[in-house]
Amino acid sequence: MPMVSATPKMINSSLDDAILLLNKWKDESALIQVVFTKGDPFAPSFQFSLRGSVVAADTRGLRLSGGEGSLFINLDDGTEFRYLESPDVRPSLREMVKEAMTGCLSFSLHTGETCLLCALRTDPDAEDQ
Numbered sequence: 001m002p003m004v005s006a007t008p009k010m011i012n013s014s015l016d017d018a019i020l021l022l023n024k025w026k027d028e029s030a031l032i033q034v035v036f037t038k039g040d041p042f043a044p045s046f047q048f049s050l051r052g053s054v055v056a057a058d059t060r061g062l063r064l065s066g067g068e069g070s071l072f073i074n075l076d077d078g079t080e081f082r083y084l085e086s087p088d089v090r091p092s093l094r095e096m097v098k099e100a101m102t103g104c105l106s107f108s109l110h111t112g113e114t115c116l117l118c119a120l121r122t123d124p125d126a127e128d129q
Contacts, residue, residue, distance in 0.1 A: 018105055019059070026053070026054035026055070026056075030054070032118065033050075033051050034052065034116070034117050035047065036048040036115050038112055050066060050069065050071065053065060061076070078109060079109070080108050082107065083104070084105070084106055100120060101119060
């Protein structure tokens with residue numbers, strides 16, 4: 001994965017690339033922050049968030065589990081998959097976000113929601129491998 005720069009970089013990805021990234025996060029037992037929004041991401045009409053780990057990611061969908069809940073997302077419903085080095089935030093917050101996350105995957109659903117999945121660093125001092 002590319003290193004995070006001062007300006008967030010967005011890379012268009014295919015469904016297959018998204019599945020590869022999600023399985024990498026599964027293999028790493030990465031903690032994933034999931035955020036669903038509808039409408040403008042900076043002023044959403046709906047927002048839902050949870051944390052968990054990838055249980056499975058394939059052409060049938062993405063399954064995450066965390067705490068006492070689980071989540072299934074049909075990835076075939078996804079459009080415009082994008083890998084982000086970090087989410088688009090105000091410049092004053094970028095360094096903090098860079099230290100907290102290793103990367104994010106964003107995609108839209110046909111129903112109008114946007115899903116953002118970010119792999120969280122468990123050790124902020126750890127180097128990328």
